[in-house]
Amino acid sequence: MTTTPPDIAIPLRDLRFHRDGADHPRWWHGGDPVPTAFFNALSCTFPAGEKFFMDSVRHYRRSVDPALQAQIGGFIAQEAVHSREHATFNKLAADSGYNIAKLESRTKRVLDFARTRAREHQLAATCALEHFTAILAQELLATDGRDFDAAPAEAARLWSWHAIEEVEHKAVAFDTFLAVTAHWSAPRRYALRVRAMILATIILMTTMGANMRDLFREDGLRGPRVWLRTMGFLFGRPGILRRVTLPWLSYFRPGFHPWQHDDRTALVRAQKRLGIEAVA
DSSP states (O other), X not given: OOOOOTTOOOOOOXXXXXXXXXXXXXXXXXXXXXXXXXXXXXXXXXXXHHHHHHHHHHTTGGGSOHHHHHHHHHHHHHHHHHHHHHHHHHHHHHHTTOOHHHHHHHHHHHHHHHTTSOHHHHHHHHHHHHHHHHHXXXXXXXXXXXXXXXXXXXXXXXXXXXXXXHHHTTTHHHHHHHHHTTTSOHHHHHHHHHHHHHHHHHHHHHHHHHHHHHHHHHTTXXXXXXXXXXXXXXXXXXXHHHHTHHHHHHTTSTTOOGGGSOOHHHHXXXXXXXXXXXXX
């Protein structure tokens, strides 16, 4: 089985974005409500989602070997900064007139229910959702940030930085899951992670769809036309979800590990492009 490369660092970069008071248009992504709604809807899942990820992995921090403990520490540090910066980003959307609190509460309600499940199930859900964020991040890095060519520079930098760190720590939750279920049979472990991915996919897509619907309604956009445009954005060109379909399916392969897709070259290229190789 592939394992996490030993040269992968998970540094804390205490970066801050959107603190200069610069204008942030309501339709900040090229004046287009569709990509704007997609990334706003996604960002609204991050504050509560990343807290859930941190808590589910932190629970096992003392149950794993020292090397993985150190990676968990890096994971938690990075996710805490992501949560803070996306809360700031979400406030910009709220300041432009969107009811962002409603969208953030939707994610929190879903995760509050998830917290009632067994700890191993929470960790399996984290593995599944971390795979989603990792494969989205891989696509954003693979195109050298072109998905944000129409966005303000600060927004593009925020999302690119987030993508870099999602790739850096993409295997931490998965390695933790493998460690704490090492005494399980392989079929039992496989069944849980596959079931968690199916449920996570349904819940995430349902939440994202509801979030985008609410954002469209606040912009007075209703009916099939806006959803046809949305499907074109997601599955046509640029087709962000179309591009991650095969990587998503890879999760269902027995023996899967996140680093079977080795994107260290794209990672280094993105770090140099943004000038954030060093720890801030």
